[in-house]
Amino acid sequence: MKSEKATYTGFEFESGGYPAVAIINKDLNEAGLKNQFPYSVFISIVPDNYNEYGHPEGEEYDYLNEIEKSIIQYLEEQSQTVHVGHTTLFRMREIIFYTKDCEAVENFLDHFLEVTERESHYDIELDAQWENVSAFYELI
Numbered sequence: 517m518k519s520e521k522a523t524y525t526g527f528e529f530e531s532g533g534y535p536a537v538a539i540i541n542k543d544l545n546e547a548g549l550k551n552q553f554p555y556s557v558f559i560s561i562v563p564d565n566y567n568e569y570g571h572p573e574g575e576e577y578d579y580l581n582e583i584e585k586s587i588i589q590y591l592e593e594q595s596q597t598v599h600v601g602h603t604t605l606f607r608m609r610e611i612i613f614y615t616k617d618c619e620a621v622e623n624f625l626d627h628f629l630e631v632t633e634r635e636s637h638y639d640i641e642l643d644a645q646w647e648n649v650s651a652f653y654e655l656i
């Protein structure tokens with residue numbers, strides 16, 4: 517499922533005492549799709565510039581969106597991966613995917629994140645029931 521044809525929804529929540537925003541792919545809320553992509557991929561990027569809530573603004577916001585678009589484009593074309601969405605937390609943009617191609621995703625991220633010029637890291641773990649994002653899908 518290509519993210520460019522997906523329907524996303526946004527909502528606000530609180531995390532660590534700060535406002536946060538989630539943009540989540542509603543189309544993935546079908547159980548049939550979920551078991552095809554058993555590994556969660558959480559990519560965390562720290563913005564260089566942010567407001568009093570820790571959220572990126574202006575050019576930094578646009579730059580983080582471009583990073584996300586580049587990751588989506590590569591992973592959707594070169595691996596069996598779906599884009600769940602992203603959250604904006606205090607001093608953190610977290611981009612979320614699920615995949616069945618852990619090695620391809622890991623190889624790409626190891627190289628790509630080095631050139632973003634932002635502090636970043638990622639975690640890939642087995643999550644066949646999509647428990648790591650279940651709270652988002654319960655709110656939709």
